[in-house]
Amino acid sequence: MRVISKSCRMFRPTAIALAIAAAQCLLANAAYAQNPQPPQEYHLQRAPLDQTLLLIAKKSGVLISYDPTLVNSLQSSPVNGKFSPVGAIEQALQGTGLELVTTAGGQLTLRRSSQAKVKSAKPTKKPASSAALPEAELPLISVAAQRDSGGTGFVADSSSTFTRTDTPLSETPKSVSVINAAVIQSQSDTSLSEILRNASGVVTRPGPYGVPSYNVRGYAGAPVMSNGLSTQSIDAGPTLTPSIAIASVEVVKGPSAILAGDAPPGGVINIVKKMPQAKPFHEIQAGVGMYGYQQLAFDSTGAITQDKKLRYRFIVSGDKAGQTAMGYDGRRDFYFAPTLQWKDSSTDFTIGYSRTVARQPFPQYTVGFAKGGFIPGYLGYPLGSKEDAFPVKTDEVEAKLEQKFGQYVAFVSHAAYSRSDQLQDGWASVTPISNSNSLTLLGFYSRSIYYNLSMQNYLRVKTSVGRFKSTTLVGMDYSRYRYTQFDTNDFNIFTIPNVFVPAEVPPLNDSLYNDIRGETTNVGLYLQEQANYGRFHILGSLRQDNNLTDALVTGMPPYPGSHQRAVSPSLGVMYQLTSDVAAYVSYNGGFVPGTATTFTGALLPPQRSKQVEAGFKFNLLNDRLFVTTSVYRIGYSNQNVSDPVHRGFSLPAGGAVSRGAEIEVQGQVLPGLNVTAQYAYNNYRQDYNPALKVNLPRNTASMWATYNFQSPNLRGFGVGLGLFFASDQSVGNQGLYNLPSQLETDVGLFYRKKKYGLNLSVKNIFNRNLYYSSVNSTFIPMGPSRTVMLTGTYDF
Structure with missing residues (x-):
């Protein structure tokens, strides 16, 4: 049995997912029968039938359930014009030998018709028996995760960004x-x-x-x-x-x-945050882990009114830990986010609020020696005070309105306002480890308050002339960002006599004064054109940005401010080689306002970038597997580097060039086996001084796969395996410090039955030394040591 719905590819679901999907079908089609949707404009060319049915489901939101063997090798008829969802499906079925029927429970399904000729997209294969199809194919995750990912497993259909x-x-x-x-x-x-x-x-x-x-x-x-x-x-x-x-x-x-x-x-x-949904579900999630980690969260959504136009989503989450592996006081996090949405055939309005209260401890890290090299393992005690942390409080209000005017025109307004209060409180090393193993720390105590207003407003116009279809956006973005920074007059220095012996370092508690104030305003005007013609997909845009910056530092002359502007074009063309393979090439321009100054007070020019990219995209295994390959070159001009003589100032430099290749794979390669994997090669070169070491791995890769056992005796159980690789890389620009290649291995064990789910996760199971990228030997962040966590979910 196959079920397709809005934003959903086609899969044979697990028994649990199938029950959920079937319930969705009944509810959705019952709702459709009570509230028939008005006709919508469709412009779908002849294509594989399952692909056309998916596009109709995505546009209309109406669910269809059918045996996947019915549509194998069939091609749809074109669907052009205004149709109801049922009318669009019936038009697509013309000439396929199938017909649309409604079950006694009100569910839409397909069956063979005794009449009509069948058009085949490829030579017809003997269909497999539907009884032989496995029941468990999608990942063993909660109802909420299945719903929020569209029921497509690891495959993502689209990007809203x-x-x-x-x-x-x-x-x-x-x-x-x-x-x-x-x-x-x-x-x-x-x-x-x-x-x-x-x-x-x-x-x-x-x-x-x-x-x-x-x-x-x-x-x-x-x-x-x-x-x-x-x-x-x-x-x-x-x-x-x-x-x-x-x-x-x-x-x-x-x-x-x-x-x-x-x-x-x-x-x-x-x-992309979770949004309200019409179909209700509720989930409780709880987790426990090492170092006293505890987590409890609740996610609830559904319709408030009987017509399901008013919906809500409510998420609350909290976690804490006793300490970190390095001995710092553990994390504390709290998140609260209610959201309301009104959605009918022409109006979609969403308003939400979120509050984040967090206390992030210093990360696990190691330090280099002055003579070269670094401490190669995990330290079990802090290099500073155990109270060192990064506390944050953020409040945000967000609203979005999409108003349709008929079938072709819509206005979208999206805005958010946030206030974030952040404290930087802790000791960090400022020198490498000396020959006598001593380490000098600098105490940093600073508070910053940020205010950010961000708005998007644009008009969207759709046109259709014959085979030419286009979507035009004309709009304006506006953002205004203000900040106030409070610093201390005290210069805190502490020396650890022997870095290999834990030292008692006092916590910081200095008085603060208003040090810096500033604001930045950016206004962007843009035109975007997205067109489809036959096998061609074209995306082009032109944007002009105006950036205004101002700052005031206590005890210094007022900063004169700056006004910079730039025009950034982009163009991408894709050609559909077959129904499963497409090739593309694109050009994109970018702009970063100049904010650095020289010792003479001159503002350095804005930095410009250009990217040329080409690649292929594949939809394989009946749309179960999505693959993207790409090669690129990004050029960057007007790069700034620190002035070695005058601290806090910059010097102009030539630029940098980044070349690379990437491949990403997502989907289902075998029944029950779901995979997401990627490989990236990057060659970053600083033209102003090619001899400088680049503090990045040249090769990175990852693979995460889950398998659901197919045996009836093991149904509901699954396992996961993850491999995360990074090649060797330098720290600093002189070649004294080099991080080795590394491979992290993660494993997971899953169990799901009815409303309950368990996930046992072990990260870095072999407890290898893992390192993050770093630009300075005084702070080399490390990945997690072996970490075990058990998470349970209950859906109702």
Whole structure:
């Protein structure tokens, strides 16, 4: 039996998932019978029948259940014009030898007709017996994770970020990585860094004071967005979103001016939060782990009104740990997020609030020796005070309105306002370990308050003339970011006599004063055109950004401010070679405002970037497996480097070039075997001084696979295996410190029965020394030592 629904590929579900899907079918079709949907415009060319049925389901939201062997090798008729959902399905079935019927329970299904000729997409194969099909194929995850990932397993159909039109990834002429809720829950991921291990070209760089930063395709400082809205990279709020609140994480590769006009050239990261759903479900999630880790969360959604137009989602999550593996006081996290949505045939309005309260301890790290090399293992005691931490409080209000005016025109307004209060409190090493094994620490105590307003407003117009279909966006983005920073007058220095002997380091508790204030305003105007003509898919855009920056430092002359502007074009073309294979090429421009100054007070020019990318996208195994391959070159001009003579100032440099290749695989390769894997090669070169070492691994790869046992005696049980690889890399630019190649091995054991689920996760099962990328030998962050966690879910 196959069930397809909105945003869902076709799979043979597990017994549990099948029961859920069948219930969805009954509810959805009963709702459809009571509230028939108005006709919608369809422009679907002749294609494999299962693909056409999927597109109709995605557009209409009506669910269809059928035996997959019925549609094997069949091709649909074109569907062009205005149709009700049932009318569109019946039009697609013309000439296939199938007909649409309604069961006694009100469920839409397909059956063979005794009349009509059958059009075959390829030579007809003898269909397999439906009774022989396995019952368990999708990952053994909770109902919430299945629903939020579209019921497609590890495969992600589309991205809401890059084009703002929910375009299928298979029709997007650019590399976009999407890690959905199914992957996140099956891996028991508890942080954004763990989730991003599954995206090609992404390297994590934890820091001592704050959340990690991310390097994409060789370039540092990738911003972390929330629901497609820009945030400042130093705002920790989005990065601390708990995994139970995340529907997916998207990584748009290369300059992405149309999405974030002032983003670095490597790419942007977007967290897509879970939204209200009409069909109710509720989930309790609890977890326990090493070092006193405890987690408890609740996720609830459903319709408030009988017509299901008013919906809600409520998520609350909290976790804590007694201490870290390095002896720092453990983490404390609390998240609270209610959301309301009104959705009918023409209006979709969502408003939500979220509050994040977190206390992030210093990460596990090691330190280099002045003579070269570093402490090679995990330290079990802090290099500082055990109270060193990064506390954060963030409040955010977000609203989005999509108003349709007929079938072809819509207006979208999306806005968010946040306030984030962040404290950097701790000791960190400022020198390598001396020849006598002493280590000098600097105490840093600073408070920053950030205010961020981000808005998107655009008009979306759809047109159709014959075989030419297009979607045009005309809009404006606006963001205003203000900050106030409080620092201390005290200069705290502490020397540990022997780094191999634990030392008592006092906590910091200094008085603060108002030190720096500043604000940045960015206004972007853009035009985007997305067109389909026959086998061609074209995506082009033009954006102009205006950036205004101002700052005031206590005790210094007022900063004169700056006004910078730039125009960034992009163009991508994809050609559908077959129904399963497409080739694409794209060009993208980017712009980063100049904020660095020379010792003379001159503002350095803005940094410009250009990316050329080409690749292939494959939909294989009857759309069960999605593969993306790409090669790219990103050029970057007006790069700034630190002035070695005048601390705190910069010098202009030539630029940098990043070249690489990537491959990503997501989906089901065998019944019950679900896989997500990636490989990335990156060659980053700094043209102003090619001899400088690059602090990045040249090769990275990962593979996560889960298998559901098919035997009736083991039904409900599954296992998972993860491999995460990084090649060797340098720390610093002189070649004195080198991190070896590393391979992390994770395993998982799953059990699911009816409403209950258990997930036993062991990360780094062989307890190998793992290292993150670092630019300085005084702080070399490390990955987790062996970590065991047990998570349970209850759905009702």
